[in-house]
Amino acid sequence: MKQEIIIGTRDSQLAMWQARWVLEKLQKLYPRKRFFLRGMKTRGDHILDVALAKIGDKGLFTKELEVALSVGEIDLAVHSMKDLPTRLPEGLIIGAFCQREYPGDVLISRHGLTLETLPPGARIGTSSLRRTAQILHFRPDFNVTTIRGNLTTRLRKLEELNLDAIILAYAGIHRLGHDARITQLIPLDICLPAVGQGAIAIEIRADDPEIQDLIRPLDDPGSRATITAERALMRKLEGGCQVPIGALGQIQHNQLLLEGAVASLDGRQLVRDRISGPPNEAEQLGEELAARLIKLGAGGILEKARQEFDLE
Numbered sequence: 263m264k265q266e267i268i269i270g271t272r273d274s275q276l277a278m279w280q281a282r283w284v285l286e287k288l289q290k291l292y293p294r295k296r297f298f299l300r301g302m303k304t305r306g307d308h309i310l311d312v313a314l315a316k317i318g319d320k321g322l323f324t325k326e327l328e329v330a331l332s333v334g335e336i337d338l339a340v341h342s343m344k345d346l347p348t349r350l351p352e353g354l355i356i357g358a359f360c361q362r363e364y365p366g367d368v369l370i371s372r373h374g375l376t377l378e379t380l381p382p383g384a385r386i387g388t389s390s391l392r393r394t395a396q397i398l399h400f401r402p403d404f405n406v407t408t409i410r411g412n413l414t415t416r417l418r419k420l421e422e423l424n425l426d427a428i429i430l431a432y433a434g435i436h437r438l439g440h441d442a443r444i445t446q447l448i449p450l451d452i453c454l455p456a457v458g459q460g461a462i463a464i465e466i467r468a469d470d471p472e473i474q475d476l477i478r479p480l481d482d483p484g485s486r487a488t489i490t491a492e493r494a495l496m497r498k499l500e501g502g503c504q505v506p507i508g509a510l511g512q513i514q515h516n517q518l519l520l521e522g523a524v525a526s527l528d529g530r531q532l533v534r535d536r537i538s539g540p541p542n543e544a545e546q547l548g549e550e551l552a553a554r555l556i557k558l559g560a561g562g563i564l565e566k567a568r569q570e571f572d573l574e
């Protein structure tokens with residue numbers, strides 16, 4: 263049995279917080295083992311001046327960690343679930359879907375105003391096409407500006423760029439202790455989160471049953487089912503972080519309720535639908551909802567979104 267276990271993650275503040283959270287849980291469960299944290303840079307951490315959608319690379323924030331995991335330099339990789347592509351490299355699996363935090367997005371505005379009360383033409387900063395499209399659908403008058411960088415950088419840009427508000431995931435803000443800056447929890451019927459948002463993923467080697475057993479207590483069946491459905495939907499729609507897709511699975515009365523939305527970049531077109539069924543059919547529910555969204559016009563919207571980005 264291994265006595266020393268190396269946990270890899272990105273070296274951003276949020277990633278380190280999440281990996282330390284995993285480390286502390288494991289250390290409590292296995293006081294005799296020694297756990298180490300290794301922070302690594304990914305390509306996504308190097309390219310900071312380009313909009314995410316334009317880099318459009320699968321595994322931008324995960325690849326270097328996956329290489330280290332595959333060759334055994336680390337024993338497990340801790341990621342934000344939403345950074346993890348829907349298809350993993352050969353030989354790697356999600357060993358644990360950790361209990362999800364509140365999955366939605368939040369508005370942080372400078373004068374305490376909400377999506378409803380911000381003035382016409384307000385300047386909103388976000389890094390995601392999904393947020394842009396859904397927010398513009400609700401408030402077509404907003405001026406949306408791209409901001410990138412880690413959480414602290416983005417919070418700073420609210421002031422520096424003289425924006426009226428920025429939109430971020432609740433989970434990241436909460437984990438880094440910035441709750442006091444939240445102006446509004448953005449209603450889920452206005453903006454569906456990114457697939458997997460708010461959850462921490464532990465990626466491991468498929469042929470490592472010892473580590474699989476070790477992390478099993480950190481797996482949350484509800485989060486596993488709901489996020490599996492979201493990821494199946496995403497896979498079927500072939501979206502990555504470069505496409506405006508929102509999805510959210512929830513367990514209600516022992517049923518899995520899955521909602522999904524696809525919107526055009528300008529927010530004019532938006533299709534949204536839901537499906538529910540038994541949690542053990544998560545994968546099929548995701549695929550079925552994807553098929554329904556395509557029938558409602560998602561295919562055309564996505565095709566156009568991809569073209570617009572290739573042309574720029």
Ligand SMILES: NCc1[nH]cc(CCC(=O)O)c1CC(=O)O
Binds near residue numbers: 343433
């Ligand atoms: N895109 C980067 C990223 N990856 C995960 C989170 C937040 C934490 C989470 O969703 O678990 C964030 C920041 C954000 O989108 O505001």
